[in-house]
Amino acid sequence: MSDKRKKVILDLMEAEFYVPMKEKELAVMLQVSKQDRPELNRILNELLAEGKLSLTKKGKFVKAKRSDKELIGTFISHLKGFGFVEIEGRDEDLYIPEDCVNGAFHKDTVKVSLLSAQRGKRQEAQVIEILNRGTKQVVGIYDKSNKNYGFVIPDNTRFVNDIFVPVERSKGAVSGHKVVCEITDYGKNNRKPEGKIIEILGHVNDPGVDIMSILKGYELPIEFSEKVMHQAERIPSEISDADTVGRRDLRAMQMVTIDGEDAKDLDDAVSLTKDHDLYHLGVHIADVTNYVQENSALDWEAKERGTSVYLVDRVIPMLPHKLSNGICSLNQGEDRLALSCLMDINQAGEVVNHEIVESVICVDQRMSYTSVKKILEDKDEIEQNMYQAFVPMFEDMKDLATILREKRKKRGSIDFDFPETKIILDEKGQPLEIKPYERNVATKIIEDFMLIANETVAQQFFWMELPFIYRTHDNPDPEKINKLSTFIRNFGYSIKNKQEEIHPKELQKLLVRIEDTPEEALISRLTLRSMKQAKYTIDCTGHFGLACQYYCHFTSPIRRYPDLQIHRIIKEQLRGKLNEKRIGHYNELLPEVTKHASEMERRAQEAERETDKLKKVEYMEQHIGETFEGVISSITAWGIYVELPNTIEGMIHVSMLPGDYFYYDEETYEMVGQATDIRYKLGQTLKVQVHDTDKISRTIDFIIPQEWEEEELG
DSSP: OHHHHHHHHHHHHHSTTOOOBOHHHHHHHTTOOGGGHHHHHHHHHHHHHTTSEEEOTTSOEEEOOGGGSOEEEEEEEOTTSOEEEEOTTOSSOEEEOGGGOTTOOTTOEEEEEEEEEEETTEEEEEEEEEEEOSOSEEEEEEEEEETTEEEEEESSTTSOSOEEEEGGGSTTOOTTEEEEEEEEEOOOTTOOOEEEEEEEEEETTSTTHHHHHHHHHTTOOOSOOHHHHHHHHTSOSSOOHHHHTTSEEOTTSOOEEEEOTTOOOOOEEEEEEEETTEEEEEEEEEOGGGTSOTTSHHHHHHHHHOBOEEOSSOEEOSSOHIIIIIITSOOTTOEEEEEEEEEEEOTTSOEEEEEEEEEEEEOSEEEEHHHHHHHHTSOOHHHHHHTGGGHHHHHHHHHHHHHHHHHHHHHTOOOOOOOEEEEEEOTTSOEEEEEEEOOOHHHHHHHHHHHHHHHHHHHHHHHTTOOOOEEEBOOOOHHHHHHHHHHHHTTTOOOOOOSSSOOHHHHHHHHHHTTTSTTHHHHHHHHHHTSOOOEEESSOOOBTTTTBSOOOOOSOTTTBHHHHHHHHHHHHHHTTOOOHHHHHHHHHHHHHHHHHHHHHHHHHHHHHHHHHHHHHHHHHHTTTTOEEEEEEEEEETTEEEEEOTTSOEEEEEGGGSTTSOEEEETTTTEEEETTTOOEEOTTOEEEEEEEEEETTTTEEEEEOOHHHHHHHHO
């Protein structure tokens, strides 16, 4: 009987008059009675699972095309048991209910079939096959339950199962050890996964073990292989006359590097002269590809790492220090090979002429952001006298940077001017101070000059129609913009977002309006969170945040592989070697390079965020019982998140809110008291007390102090 009903549905969908319908519309069309509708739902789900039907983005049923039969993606686990599947090219993730996970673990590659139900805007689906295990090992705390076995409790809360470890596979670990555990059996039918300990990192309370656990948890490479190090050691420490042949000699040009005081890998230098109303800006980038040859051990290692990782207490470089701090570092007074983008820019900030050349340079002066700020903003006489020969150039740089910023502002570029977090540690890695890390006139000059160079290079290669790597940024999700709109109304601000797509100019106007207000940092951060993540692509689809059509990463080949890769393409083009064979080579190579580089960038960002969160928790551990004033930054069904002025965020659990039972109002994004109608709103100022911290989950719990409760309840 079921097969006959399936045939009726499939025949209907093959008919010429059929238009995609939702389940209710199909029930009406097929004259299914109310009591038989659960059966219709079951049959439709079976047809979806069999790959004979598929659903449109609006949840309407259509006959499946061959490509709809198998949806393959990455499973993202949630600590509550359910999960999501990310599918390339699909805007919304698929929601996987707990009873449809079918043994999938975090980061597994899975095949799924769609279900007829939807969870909010997300289509529901079930895992029907695990194609590849994404998690081969986990980091966690070992708990020796008895003499015969123990368990590893994973640090990553997305890995929801403890791992059973027989004593003979425990490597002698004792309870409280932080360990790396290789999964040997993923378990099934409610049987726990099994594993063996492959490395003991130390006791959970030993100094440095916390950061090492994060490094191992993200499988970040710590050391370079012998082969890579030997290759790096063979690279000369100085350039030879032969290296300079065929290059533009720019050693007589006045140029400087401007970096942080503690920076060691100086990969960009800048020069500027002015001729009447025309600025001649040079952005000179270390020619890393001269030393990292394609398909060498150094190249493979850099490609695999994708990026340098900047953690709170250390840097994990993409390339060995012999390169990054040596021959590829644009050190003062030393001849260096570079790729130079030489631009003529008018008073309107337009690049009227430009040239990209292989060059040989010599930096005249290493400057710090602090020194340049003292010269330009503080008018510090000692600093101005010390760098007297460079002051006129710095003044011109400040003027040009202002022109470039104004031009970007006119087109709608979004400039997030909120402070980053600076975490100061003692020699044992304990946080001493957490404070904002401010931008200043000098950091902005370098940002503005790097941006214009990146745009100029991207535009040239787009119009040359050559294979290239672009930095793209898609339009934000309308739902997130709606949430932002609701949030800022609490402060008396608004944005025009009636259309499906918001223009970056609207967000830029908002950031201008909040300038120098107490809520500036919070709203800026939440605006950033409402936007999509930028990524590397082979297609030049534009950059929403910068409001520009052409953008790439050209300026940091020491620490980003995409920059190094496009340097190689640029040099081949300059030398006339981009023939049909090489173009074919890059067309084949670049899709995988962009995908992997985007993934490695995300991994680095997550690891950086986790180390910051860990140190913030350790810092607040020292302040349990103390009271602070913060702003409600987020509200969910399980609680209220409050952000303090130093960027630390904690949560008040819904059960800890005083005087009433509270529920989350999804329409207004508010937490509402059922009896008292007390409302907690986004953006509201709140006094909080530090109640507890958890280093494992890296969370901070706040409560509302008693005197504030009494004030609230009147």
